[in-house]
Amino acid sequence: MIKNFQNLVMRASKGLVSCTLLTLSLSAMAQDSQSDTLSLTPYKATYTAYKWDDDVGEASIELSKLGNNQYSLLYTSKVSKFFLSDKRSEHSIFTVNDNTVVPSQYFYDRSGTGPDKALKVTFSHQGNGKINVENGNTFDWNGEFDNQIYRLDLAKQLAEGKTSLSYDFVNYRGELRHYGVEVVDNETLSLPYGKIEAVKVKLIRDSKKRETFAWFAPSLNYALVRLQQFKEGDEQGDIKLKSFTEL
Known part of the structure; x- marks a missing residue:
């Protein structure tokens, strides 16, 4: 019985962190009305x-x-639950060229209950371009983003009124992935941050087992304010904005 309970909590913890990794990286973003440069x-x-x-x-x-x-x-x-813990970080270095977010380096690190993992991905723009996954595969670079920064473009597109989008990127496992994003509703949320109006979107994957919903606030330049993920109908995590500060 204890072993089954431990497995249940472990699945919940992994689902929660996977949920944050999928969508916890949208920035406060605005389009400069005087130029075509992304701000x-x-x-x-x-x-x-x-x-x-x-x-x-x-x-x-x-x-x-x-x-x-x-x-x-x-x-x-x-995150932690009882005797289980999970600590993760993602770090992207990128540039903005001609109104486009261009990846340079991506780092991922995970520690806690279960196996630790670290990953480094380098995007080379020389010649035809390459994506080099340290101790992994090498891919031709055809404009793919890393696991985080494609969401910067998503914030910009939402601000421009787009309702259906798609992205190619390298995930935190060093794999090429394709996701779609669809706007499904507008809602008023009550969060630790306070009440706020938000645009609700759904992440579209090839797999039908997982469902991810995210909410972005126009008043915060379409920053992420809530994230909720389900697997086969069971909620795995719910992430809510607590504070937001421009630096």
Whole structure:
């Protein structure tokens, strides 16, 4: 019985973190009305993670500017339930060129209950372009994003009124993936941050076992304010905005 309970909690913890990794990286973003250049506003957002209606941890996203057109996007999370724990981080280094987010390097690290994992992905723009996964595969680069920064473009597209989108990217396992995104509703949410109007979207995968919904707030330049994921009808995690600060 104890072993079965441990397995149940482990699946819940993994589902919660997978949920955050899929969508916890949208930035505060605005389109400069005087030019065609993408304008990113540095910020920090914090989130509370819930499972079984309990507070099981926290996550944060921080966007900072490194230099001319170069940025850093850092995601961290730490969740625990009873004797199980999971700590993760994703770090993207990228540039903005001609109104497009261009990946440079991506780092992923995971520790806690179960096997630890680390990954580094480098995007080379020389010649025809390559994606190099450290200790893994090498792919031709055809404009794919990394696991985080495709969501920066998503925020921009939502601000422009788009309702159906698709993205190709390299996930945190070093695999090529394709997701669709569809706007499904507009809702008023009550969050630890407070009440806020948000656009609800659904992530479209090839697999029908998982469903992911995310909410983005126009008043915060379409930053992520809530994330909820289900697997075969069972809720795996619910992530809600706690604080948001422009830097």
